[in-house]
Amino acid sequence: MTDAPAIRRAGPDDIPACAAIVHGWVERTDWMPKRFSLDEIVAMFRDALATREIDVIGDPIAGYLSLDPQSARIVGFYTDQPGKGLGRTMLDHVKAGRDYLQLWTHEPNVEAHRFYTREGFQIVERDEEGDDGLPELRMEWRREAAADA
Template identity: 55%
Template sequence: MKLRRAIAGDAPACAAIVARWIDATDWMPDGPSEAELEALMRDGFPRREAWVAESDGAIAGYLSMRAEEDHIVGLYADRPGHGTGRALIDRVKADRDRLQLNSHAPNAAAHRFYEREGFRITATDLPGEDGVPEIRMEWSR
């Protein structure tokens, strides 16, 4: 697996990963369309710290963050459980002493992953922009 900084041209593949996740997640309300996600990513990747993981020449996942706040805003893997998320988290941990993120409250699988990576829940019942409650999780070295 190869990790590199995300560029605007990675937006279509990353948007497709998120759109598939939204479609496959029964508790997730309809979100932005794949085209809207792509536009957001195309604009955001050059302005934010964002990383992609490539496997066999294809994008396997991405991580995007507000670096000035050490806050991860998106982490999605095309095939969860294959090391993509861990590789991306390890990459951003390497340059920091702390990280934080919000996660959808119903997303128990993500919470288990983050806890394995050393994150701890620090806040619950936060309002989510998409109407789904969130929790905050933090990691420190």
């Protein structure tokens, strides 16, 4: 991708677009429980905006990455255009200046695991019930581990 879309910090006006990306993914994913309405997801984003670093990509917004800076945990990371390089662009952006990141991913999300593994993440833990009642895997990225690969 030669002209990657710009990444910028999300603001309150970006919340509906980010929530719509998550809601759309949940609706399209047969194994994912449909626990929250679009309005509830919007409310969760509004709450998170004060404590997380949420970056968006594209105009219109085509993806977002939400990071808890205290724990270096990627809490949410979705694009509505998989395979176009947006996820990698966002992940490279959040890795810059950091030596460590972690995230939880649903075990059935095999495509996400392949992506994270290609990007230097390793599975370090499994939670049988996860936040959504589904098994989840915790993955970590460390700059020194990525440099050795």
